[in-house]
Amino acid sequence: MRVSTAPARQSDARMFSVVVQGYGAGSQRRSERQIKVAFSGLQALIRSIALNGGRILEVIPAEADIETPAAAAAVAPPSPAPTPVTPPASHASVPVNIYKPKEPYLGTVLGNYSLLSEGAIGRVNHITFDLSEGNLHYIEGQSIGIIPDGEDANGKPHKLRLYSIASTRHGDNLEDKTVSLCVRQLQYEKDGETINGVCSTFLCDVEPGAKVKITGPVGKEMLLPPDEDANVIMLATGTGIAPMRAYLSRMFEPGERAKNPDYAFRGKAWLFMGVPKTPNLLYEDDFQRYLNEYPDNFRYTKAISREQENSKGGRMYIQDRVLEHADEIFALIEDPKTHVYMCGLKGMEPGIDEAMTAAAAAKGLDWSTLRPQLKKADRWHVETY
Numbered sequence: 001m002r003v004s005t006a007p008a009r010q011s012d013a014r015m016f017s018v019v020v021q022g023y024g025a026g027s028q029r030r031s032e033r034q035i036k037v038a039f040s041g042l043q044a045l046i047r048s049i050a051l052n053g054g055r056i057l058e059v060i061p062a063e064a065d066i067e068t069p070a071a072a073a074a075v076a077p078p079s080p081a082p083t084p085v086t087p088p089a090s091h092a093s094v095p096v097n098i099y100k101p102k103e104p105y106l107g108t109v110l111g112n113y114s115l116l117s118e119g120a121i122g123r124v125n126h127i128t129f130d131l132s133e134g135n136l137h138y139i140e141g142q143s144i145g146i147i148p149d150g151e152d153a154n155g156k157p158h159k160l161r162l163y164s165i166a167s168t169r170h171g172d173n174l175e176d177k178t179v180s181l182c183v184r185q186l187q188y189e190k191d192g193e194t195i196n197g198v199c200s201t202f203l204c205d206v207e208p209g210a211k212v213k214i215t216g217p218v219g220k221e222m223l224l225p226p227d228e229d230a231n232v233i234m235l236a237t238g239t240g241i242a243p244m245r246a247y248l249s250r251m252f253e254p255g256e257r258a259k260n261p262d263y264a265f266r267g268k269a270w271l272f273m274g275v276p277k278t279p280n281l282l283y284e285d286d287f288q289r290y291l292n293e294y295p296d297n298f299r300y301t302k303a304i305s306r307e308q309e310n311s312k313g314g315r316m317y318i319q320d321r322v323l324e325h326a327d328e329i330f331a332l333i334e335d336p337k338t339h340v341y342m343c344g345l346k347g348m349e350p351g352i353d354e355a356m357t358a359a360a361a362a363k364g365l366d367w368s369t370l371r372p373q374l375k376k377a378d379r380w381h382v383e384t385y
């Protein structure tokens with residue numbers, strides 16, 4: 001985008017010409033055109049263009065000071081659904097429900113190890129299944145279903161539970177024949193007794209060599225845009241890192257880059273990760289390696305609630321980090337190439353929403369209007385559970 005630096009007159013009567021591509025309806029959208037706008041409407045127009053997937057080529061002070069009807073219409077943010085500029089992978093071609101609960105795929109466990117370090121809270125494992133016997137394939141951002149062995153309290157087979165896929169489509173060994181998960185064992189106290197979640201405990205305990213019933217894949221909410229120049233903001237808590245780990249491997253793992261000549265990521269990937277303690281950080285070595293190798297493309301911000309303090313002296317949660325970086329996050333969001341992904345426990349949503357509301361307000365924006373626009377433009381992706 002070229003923005004003229006010509007001195008501007010200090011008056012709201014100033015007019016500007018905004019040269020834009022891919023903005024407006026029908027044929028307007030397909031061509032490059034100039035929109036004249038008064039200084040007072042310039043910010044709103046720029047925001048509207050960004051949110052609706054247009055590209056600003058130039059902003060120049062205009063001599064003529066007549067506002068055209070087209071410009072006036074353009075200043076008011078249009079109400080119809082914004083069109084995405086960098087839509088995620090074509091939804092029609094995304095594999096879904098290849099294996100259904102009645103006839104699940106039987107995947108052999110290839111590996112199952114703890115992702116936590118000494119002193120961590122709870123149990124989180126990385127579990128890999130062999131897919132070489134069937135036709136189960138998937139892409140980054142999808143989930144699979146697991147049907148645990150055994151029966152429920154009524155003597156019926158257990159129902160499936162969904163898990164976000166933590167590997168890329170090529171699998172951890174890049175052979176296109178495995179799928180990996182990142183699973184936290186659910187544990188809670190009830191009436192003085194410790195209750196273990198059925199499926200998460202089954203998965204954390206399952207031994208290599210065992211055969212596990214797998215369904216899916218499912219999900220089109222968390223797909224990555226194919227655009228190599230996209231910006232990807234990731235907000236993850238705990239096992240919400242699973243899809244982000246797949247994205248980041250696709251972006252930065254050398255073997256992945258060699259396998260995907262049509263996806264040489266050049267945009268900005270910014271991971272916000274929330275955990276209770278340092279030993280609970282997941283895939284930390286990989287992320288540190290990406291930071292070293294791609295310092296211009298990868299940024300990593302941690303919120304470690306029981307070790308770090310927020311500005312009010314309380315525990316540092318991911319929403320506190322979002323607030324701290326509000327300016328930069330919103331500057332990125334104004335770019336139509338930016339996608340935001342949120343994944344983790346449902347409880348993270350209100351905090352993030354509050355932080356985004358405050359951050360938007362600081363920039364004169366209304367988050368309750370902006371969020372649905374981003375959602376419609378396929379740029380705001382949420383998977384919480």
Ligand SMILES: Cc1cc2nc3c(=O)[nH]c(=O)nc-3n(C[C@H](O)[C@H](O)[C@H](O)COP(=O)(O)OP(=O)(O)OC[C@H]3O[C@@H](n4cnc5c(N)ncnc54)[C@H](O)[C@@H]3O)c2cc1C
Pocket residue numbers: 143161162163164165182183184185186188189190196197198199200201239240242383384385
């Ligand atoms: C799209 C999607 C993706 C997911 N991805 C992942 C992932 O990547 N990793 C991951 O670990 N999980 C993930 N989950 C969650 C996963 O599907 C299971 O819900 C989770 O593992 C718990 O299943 P379980 O069988 O162990 O627990 P269950 O035996 O089914 O127990 C769960 C039930 O226990 C009760 N319960 C839970 N906590 C408490 C409490 N504190 N007090 C009282 N009752 C309680 C509730 O009734 C709850 O429904 C995902 C879920 C979805 C929908």
